[in-house]
Amino acid sequence: MKPARTAAATAVGLATVGTLLGGATATASAATTCTAPVYQRQLFANTTFKGTPRKTDCDSAIDQSWSGAPASGLPKDGFGVRWTVTRDFGSGGPFTLTAAGLDGIRVYLDGVRKVDLWKDTSKAVSRTVDVTVPKGRHTLRIDHVNWTGAAKVKFGYAPRTSASADKVAPLAPGGAAVSYDSATGRARTTWSKNKEMDLAGYRVYRRPQGSSFGATPLATTGSTSYTDSSLPADGRTYYYEVRAYDRAGNVSAGSADQGVTTADRTAPERVSGVAVRASTAGNVVSWQASSAKDLDHYELWASRGGEPDPDGPEFLLSADHTDATAEVGTAYTYTVQAVDTAGNISPVSAPVTAARPAASAVAAPAGLTGTPADAATRLDWTPSGDPAVTGYRVYRRTVHNGGWTPLGTTATASFADTSAPRGKSYYYVTAVDGDGAESAPSAEPAVERLTPATATGPAAPRLTLVSTGIPARSPVVLTAAPGAGDENRLLQGYSWEIEGACGGSGVNLSATGDISWKPPYNGPCTATVYAVDAYGRQSGQGSSLEFFVGR
Known part of the structure; x- marks a missing residue:
């Protein structure tokens, strides 16, 4: 009798593999190499799977029935069929194995028997078991034997997908x-x-x-x-x-x-806060600094009578600028754009307009000088001597072509800039007449300030013992230097006290930091030194050295 697979069995088999094996399909063929999840099927002319199989092919699903011999050259009774598949189970986890047969059926996972329905029976038998499959590649083997009569076999495997059963996370995707x-x-x-x-x-x-x-x-x-x-x-x-x-x-x-x-095609946001202040030194334009992290520079555009500057914009790094070339009495309109390192340009800012005023007839201050100190930069100039002058106005900027900031007005020919920042600052002064008009600017001195203004006194100094007064009655020599963090602070000098075998000198002031004296007798000695800044403030804590003088 020729082997036959029922149409219903074939349809069920294909549906099962589509559900359980990812939809892969294959038709039986003479090929002996089958690609997972397709099974390799071997048909034997005995029930012990001994010897060479009579036929080897590929099977996409195990759902078959035979009323006679399953293939040419096989008996209708006393034959065996073996299916094997080796596949990657990913992370593994809980699975269900379902097996049914007439006569016997056994299921193995990596050689370990999981289902055992091995008996000659006239009634179909079935079993469903839950197993845990480790991650990675594993082999399923299904053995079916028919001793007498009709033969049926059906097998399927599927992951358990309920949240209560499956606690195993998938493997991370590879090859990204x-x-x-x-x-x-x-x-x-x-x-x-x-x-x-x-x-x-x-x-x-x-x-x-x-x-x-x-x-x-x-x-x-x-x-x-x-x-x-x-x-x-x-x-x-x-x-x-x-x-x-x-x-x-x-x-x-x-x-x-x-x-x-990514390619940078995002322009900085529109510059905001643009303002202009007209002065005798020029039109001072300022704006709020751009928040762009890749800002490269600003472009300041000026136009007169609606005509843009033929020389193009000013390229600036700071968020302010003084247009010292603006003509007196002529209205200029200014706009600003921010440019990032990729060359993207922000939208044009809101325009602002100003006209540079004419200078007052009073003479400009002369001889402006700046002296930096610890708590302020002192500015001095020569009074104009013009009775029309009612006071003086002081300006500062920290960038050579930046915007000028008014610091204040004074009636005398000196001014203390207590907000001077660290680094170089530029200053100019104007004379103010009775109408509040300003003269032309004075010359611009640049003042280098190494230590910014501070509300606290200096740190305790650092001491170096050069000579300890040995041999007896030879000089003791100390060298004092500014404390940590005060290396650039301007100091008057160092106040020092000595006691013990050193003597009792009281309080002394060394302007240079070199301290030297002869001790009166031999023995232990203590010297304590304080730093004193340019405004007479003494360090809160002194630095002490203890040593032995003489022999």
Whole structure:
């Protein structure tokens, strides 16, 4: 009798493999090598699986019945059929094995028997068992024998997908890679297909460099690639990560991060806070500093009568500028744009307009000098001697072409700048007449200030013992220097006290820091030294040295 598989069995078999084995299908053939999840099937002319199989082919599903011999050359009774498949189970986890047969059927996982329905019976037998499959590659083997009569066999395996049963997270997706199209600004992330049989999909995450991945994915997909069309074009580096999740809700660890550096097409925001103040030194334009992290410079545009400056804009690093070339009495309109390192230019700011005033007829101050000290920079100049002068106005800037800031007005020919910053500052002074008009600016001295103004006194000095008065009655020599953090502070000098064998000198002041005296007798000696700043403030704590003088 010829072997036959019923149409119903064939349909059920294909449906089963589509559900349980990822939809792979294969037709029986003479090939002896079968690609998982397709089974290799061997048919034997005995029930002990001894000798060489009479036939070897591939089978996409185990759901068959025979009323006679299963293949040519096999008996209708007393034959055996063996199916094997080796496949990757991914992270593994809980599975269900379902087996039914007439006559006998046995199921093995990696050689360990999991189902044993091995009897000659006239009634079909079946069993369902739950097993835990470790991660990675494993082999299923299904043995079926028919001793007499009709033969039936059916087998299937599937992951258990309830959240209560499956606590095993999928494996992290492998093979992640990302490519970036600078023309479109899109990034395409790809990865290898996950081996999980209960895979539900993938979640794609994105983060900028220096940040962490958030809880919400950028996208969820069932494919093994994703194209990000929402990537900012700001020149920053962004990283992508992919996580797999299964039908029980378990989520894998992330794939290896893959980064792309975007083309920067994002312009800085429009410059705000633009203001202009007209003075006899020129039109002073200022604005709020740009928040762009990749700011390169500002472009300050000036126009007169609606005509832009033919020389083009001023290229500036600071957020202010003095237009000293503006003509007196002529209205100038100014706008500002920020430019980043990629050359992107912000929208044009709101315009501001001013006209440079004519200087008062009173003479400008002369002989302006600046003297830096610890708590202030002192400015002095020669009074103009003009009875029309009612006072003087002082200006400062810290960038050679930056904007001038008015510091205050004084009736005398001196001024103390207590807010002077560290570094170089530029100053000028104008004379103010009875109408409040200002003269032309004085000359601009530059003052280098190494120590910014401070409300506290100096730190305790550092001492070096040069000579300890040995041999007896030879001089003791100390050298004092500014304390840590005060290396550039301007000091009057050092106040020092000695006691013990050193003598009892009382309080002395050394302007140079070199302290020397002869001790009156031999023995232990203590010297305590304080730093004194330019305003007479003494360090809160002195520095002491203890040593022995004489022999």
